[in-house]
Amino acid sequence: MLMVWTVITGVAYPLAVTGLAKLLFPVQANGSLITGNHGEPLGSALIGQAFSDPKYFWGRPSATSPYPYNAGASSGSNLGPTNPALVESVKARIEALQMADPDNRLPIPVDLITSSASGLDPHISLAAAFYQTNRVAKARKMPIHTLHALINANTEPRQWFILGEPRVNVLRLNMAMDGKTR
Amino acid sequence: MTENAVAQFAIYMLTLLTLAKPLGWYMACIYQNQPIGVNRWLTSVENLIYRLSRINPNEEMRWTDYAIAVLAFNLLSILLLFTLQRFQSILPFNPQQLPDVNPDLAFNTAISFATNTNWQAYSGEMTMSYLTQMLGLTVQNFLSAATGMAVLAAFSRGFTRRNSNTLGNYWVDLTRSILYILLPLSLLWSLALVGQGVVQTFNPYQTIPLTETIKHTQPKLDAYGQTWRDEAGNTVMETLEVREQTLALGPAASQIAIKQLGTNGGGFFNVNSAHPFENPTPLSNFLEMLAILLIPAALCHTFGTMVGDTRQGWAILAAMSLVFVALVAVTVNAEQIGNPQLSAMGVDQAASSLQSGGNMEGKEVRFGIANSSLWAVATTAASNGSVNAMLDSFTPLGGMVPMWLMQLGEVIFGGVGSGLYGMLVFAIIAVFVAGLMIGRTPEYLGKKIEAYEMKMAAIVILIPPLLVLGGTAVAVLADAGKLAVFNPGAHGFSEILYALSSAGNNNGSAFGGLSANSAFYNILLGLSMLCSRYWLIVPVLAIAGSLAEKKIVPVGPGTLPTHTPLFVLLLITTVLLVGALTFVPALALGPIVEHLIMLGLT
Numbered sequence A: 001m002l003m004v005w006t007v008i009t010g011v012a013y014p015l016a017v018t019g020l021a022k023l024l025f026p027v028q029a030n031g032s033l034i035t036g037n038h039g040e041p042l043g044s045a046l047i048g049q050a051f052s053d054p055k056y057f058w059g060r061p062s063a064t065s066p067y068p069y070n071a072g073a074s075s076g077s078n079l080g081p082t083n084p085a086l087v088e089s090v091k092a093r094i095e096a097l098q099m100a101d102p103d104n105r106l107p108i109p110v111d112l113i114t115s116s117a118s119g120l121d122p123h124i125s126l127a128a129a130f131y132q133t134n135r136v137a138k139a140r141k142m143p144i145h146t147l148h149a150l151i152n153a154n155t156e157p158r159q160w161f162i163l164g165e166p167r168v169n170v171l172r173l174n175m176a177m178d179g180k181t182r
Numbered sequence B: 001m002t003e004n005a006v007a008q009f010a011i012y013m014l015t016l017l018t019l020a021k022p023l024g025w026y027m028a029c030i031y032q033n034q035p036i037g038v039n040r041w042l043t044s045v046e047n048l049i050y051r052l053s054r055i056n057p058n059e060e061m062r063w064t065d066y067a068i069a070v071l072a073f074n075l076l077s078i079l080l081l082f083t084l085q086r087f088q089s090i091l092p093f094n095p096q097q098l099p100d101v102n103p104d105l106a107f108n109t110a111i112s113f114a115t116n117t118n119w120q121a122y123s124g125e126m127t128m129s130y131l132t133q134m135l136g137l138t139v140q141n142f143l144s145a146a147t148g149m150a151v152l153a154a155f156s157r158g159f160t161r162r163n164s165n166t167l168g169n170y171w172v173d174l175t176r177s178i179l180y181i182l183l184p185l186s187l188l189w190s191l192a193l194v195g196q197g198v199v200q201t202f203n204p205y206q207t208i209p210l211t212e213t214i215k216h217t218q219p220k221l222d223a224y225g226q227t228w229r230d231e232a233g234n235t236v237m238e239t240l241e242v243r244e245q246t247l248a249l250g251p252a253a254s255q256i257a258i259k260q261l262g263t264n265g266g267g268f269f270n271v272n273s274a275h276p277f278e279n280p281t282p283l284s285n286f287l288e289m290l291a292i293l294l295i296p297a298a299l300c301h302t303f304g305t306m307v308g309d310t311r312q313g314w315a316i317l318a319a320m321s322l323v324f325v326a327l328v329a330v331t332v333n334a335e336q337i338g339n340p341q342l343s344a345m346g347v348d349q350a351a352s353s354l355q356s357g358g359n360m361e362g363k364e365v366r367f368g369i370a371n372s373s374l375w376a377v378a379t380t381a382a383s384n385g386s387v388n389a390m391l392d393s394f395t396p397l398g399g400m401v402p403m404w405l406m407q408l409g410e411v412i413f414g415g416v417g418s419g420l421y422g423m424l425v426f427a428i429i430a431v432f433v434a435g436l437m438i439g440r441t442p443e444y445l446g447k448k449i450e451a452y453e454m455k456m457a458a459i460v461i462l463i464p465p466l467l468v469l470g471g472t473a474v475a476v477l478a479d480a481g482k483l484a485v486f487n488p489g490a491h492g493f494s495e496i497l498y499a500l501s502s503a504g505n506n507n508g509s510a511f512g513g514l515s516a517n518s519a520f521y522n523i524l525l526g527l528s529m530l531c532s533r534y535w536l537i538v539p540v541l542a543i544a545g546s547l548a549e550k551k552i553v554p555v556g557p558g559t560l561p562t563h564t565p566l567f568v569l570l571l572i573t574t575v576l577l578v579g580a581l582t583f584v585p586a587l588a589l590g591p592i593v594e595h596l597i598m599l600g601l602t
Helices: A002-024 A084-100 A126-140 A144-153 A170-177 B003-031 B043-052 B063-086 B103-114 B130-160 B170-196 B252-261 B282-306 B310-337 B368-381 B396-407 B418-438 B451-477 B479-483 B490-504 B519-549 B565-598
Strands: A033-035 A041-044 A167-169 B206-219 B237-247
Touching (some): A002 B130, B003 B310, B003 B368, B043 B170, B063 B103, B063 B130, B103 B130, B130 B519, B170 B282, B282 B310, B310 B368, B396 B451, B396 B565, B418 B451, B451 B479, B479 B519, B490 B519
Antiparallel strands (some): A033 A041
């Protein structure tokens, strides 16, 4: 009995799903890769990448080790709400944001200074994107309204108007600013 | 709660309760072997399975035979899974060339997956080869779920049969659960998930050049993997540049579908359904959350149909849903309020049209507060244990709800099969208590509840608290238990209590900061999972065997009706009272103290 079910659910079932997935959803099944204008791979639309240059929008802080956004070892920080280490890292992140953009007076959105669950979150909230436009605009000498248009173009709304939260895909937005994708 | 959170939650409950009826009816047909299309088209497959396994499907089993079959089959499963992990390096389908899993971790994982707990002391993408994931873990996702459903089918027959000493055939119940229920649903779910972006491939991990090079500093290692030290004894650091991103892939969707549908919860990747490849969009999140409670909710209707009075099933489902709704509200609110220590630093945690706000540490933007909280409650109400946000970083009250839901004994929906048989044992306790109050012999669904049933019910209710509180006591006394704690103070105690609650009730979720991959925790939690699964299945089957032998008492004026709102209330009170009396003292030392500390009241 165990052998029979091992073959059916352990071999036939995953192979059947893989075959059907390849047929129906070839892009999604292999990691939803996005490519540039010349077909070069830029990353996965679903996996965030680390950005720290002022001319790019920054994603959520990532707790993967040994370096952030390590897509081979997903991980959250697991810091508890009363852990002093949480307060320390939040403080450091606030300082980094303010240092990169001293004249920004907007309140700092919470998702920009807290680490994501997976360490690979590809999104930031709209508030976190708008918070950063001042810095990016200065670094790129780009008018703010162009950036706002780009943010809107790379915003994923609630699915079916209700499910989830509206969000901005950081990698897509940065690649669009670099002109690597159309 | 924001309006959108209420709307998302309402859609969720509506979909769940709407689907419970047709699916519940379908499953009742399967277990009672009534012809309804599918089980006729696939009869030849079903019979082939019996022939290959040399099983006579018409043989009826007494409760003892049934229990022995369950135990023997599960023991064999544990051995196979243990062996696969220990030899994965020389077996095929291991493109990352992962080494063999060490013995105590393999012991823990084998038990964990066979008992439908799916506690994971390891990180999926760095420990398990594709072969182990498929042949070992995916298979047990099906078999452990089907075992729970089979035991429930046998338990239901205890009420429907009279003057009978048999409960059906385990092999038949197991086979039908997988072939007609779990497999078709999993196929459907996995394809829908791939459509949303869940990966399903046998290709090795993909490497992508990064736009921006990451510089990071780490201790320099010598050829033996030891850290270098200079003459003064300081650790030598080196700066590395990372120019590429390696994307972990694999046949994930097929495993995720059954992990959710079978209330297993063991993720393909380390961060489970928080990983964008495991749960990429709000729609995939909705489908995965729906799958958590779908079969447990529908089984209530299956039970009602099988015992010939669907109102009985709805009463149980109503009791489960009411507790669930109330506790979702508590968690969503606690998480939405957020962390006052961050507000003090000028961080904006208010919900608006531009952000979900709240306590976002350990949460993903696409899920926000509403979906992360709803998932946390659903996954611990059911004994699923998958997560889409890091529970260790939840606010104290937000994290207490999942912990308490497990401690209630996994009966608010609970595991597939196991949740309902657990809840029915509580129903037996409830009619017993009511019987004492009005001075009549208690009966449930026409069967007299006597001393033997009550003894067995008491065992079922007392073993999990014993494992949870006893295990926690052992862990906080042992150095190895305390060393594993990650967060300081009261939260550290919560981490230990949570781990034991999870293992002692076969849930599998964790406060992930606890370094549970040590010989101490692998063995302690492994034994805890083993006891909480099989020590409950045996007395549950014993009750069923004893009930099946009894005749049906006709309904009289002294019969307590068990489908009324009054009984629903009585049942809820019984569950909550037992849970509160047993666990409030322990909870007071963990989340409750931490809540006061967070508010600055201590």
